[in-house]
Amino acid sequence: DTGVSQNxxxxxxxxxxxxxxxxxxxxxxxxxxxxxxxxxxGPEFLTYFQNxxxxxxxxLLSDRFSAERxxxxxxxxxxxxxxxxxxxxxxxxxxxxxxxxQFFGPGTRxxxx
Amino acid sequence: GDxxxxxxxxxxxxxxxxxxxxxxxxATGYPSLFWxxxxxxxxxxxxxxxxxxDDKGSNKGFEATYRKETTSFHLEKGSVQVSDSAxxxxxxxxDSGTYKYIFGTGTRLKVLA
Numbered sequence: 001d002t003g004v005s006q007n008x009x010x011x012x013x014x015x016x017x018x019x020x021x022x023x024x025x026x027x028x029x030x031x032x033x034x035x036x037x038x039x040x041x042g043p044e045f046l047t048y049f050q051n052x053x054x055x056x057x058x059x060l061l062s063d064r065f066s067a068e069r070x071x072x073x074x075x076x077x078x079x080x081x082x083x084x085x086x087x088x089x090x091x092x093x094x095x096x097x098x099x100x101x102q103f104f105g106p107g108t109r110x111x112x113x
Numbered sequence: 114g115d116x117x118x119x120x121x122x123x124x125x126x127x128x129x130x131x132x133x134x135x136x137x138x139x140a141t142g143y144p145s146l147f148w149x150x151x152x153x154x155x156x157x158x159x160x161x162x163x164x165x166x167d168d169k170g171s172n173k174g175f176e177a178t179y180r181k182e183t184t185s186f187h188l189e190k191g192s193v194q195v196s197d198s199a200x201x202x203x204x205x206x207x208d209s210g211t212y213k214y215i216f217g218t219g220t221r222l223k224v225l226a
Contacts, residue, residue: 004156033213042117042202042216043157056211091157100145100164100206102214104157 004105006092012111013082020078021108025094032075033102034067035091036060043091049075050097082112115140119203119217126193126224134188134220136177136203144205146170146179146186147214151200160188160201193224 005024013019025032030051035043046065048056051072061067064082069075079086089109093102120135138146148160148170161170166181175190186203203217 031212035214040218042204042218043214045213045215048211048213050211056213093157095212100212101147101159101162102212103159104149106156 004092004094004103006090006105006108008108009106010109010111012113014113015084016081018078018080019082019110020076021090021092021110023075023077023092023094023105025074025092026096026103028096029094029103030072030097031095031102032069033093033095034075034077035093037089037091037107038087046077046090079110082110084112086110087112115144115205115207115215117203117205117215117217119201119220122200122219122221124220124222126222128195128224128226129192130224132188132190132193132197132222134201134203134222136186136188136217138184138186138203138205140184140205140207140215142207144207146177147204147206148175148177148186148188149202149204149216151202151219153199157202193222195224195226198222198224 032049034046037043049069064080089107092105145164147162149157150160161172163170163179169178200219204214206212
């Protein structure tokens, strides 16, 4: 069990570009969450997967954001036409479903210039 | 709506001092409550949790009691160490089936030797 991993750890992009982040949850965790954390704030929920099904999306997740979890394993979060307001830490967490505890990855820090 | 309110930081203490970080919540239903800790350069780690009223969570000398009557989950430690310097987040999971978290804004603790 190596924990939740996220790649890349840092991403710098120019406004208008597309970016994609990857999350590898702890194996056999059927629940997967994405959160966004801005400086000085707590993480905010973005979206939730149970296995491969995306069951909930926050209003924070505009049409420019899309997330997938093919085959119920790793997940990707794509942001199209990035804006400076998208600059944040994007956190992924997984849970086995038998516990209410979530296990967090180290995050991907996005900077949009 | 559902929310978590934490005392603002930073909190600066001398080693071996007593620590209290206040956390209150507003929620419908019966959420579980959590304290997560984020050490510099690391991801969020679960510190302790409580799943029902009057439960006490404890770990590494930290304690918090789920108080339904005051809707609080204050974090305490009798004697802090320099190694406790971190950001502490209070969170609840909505009893909604997805168990997504709502976080407080975090409280930065700095312990001086």
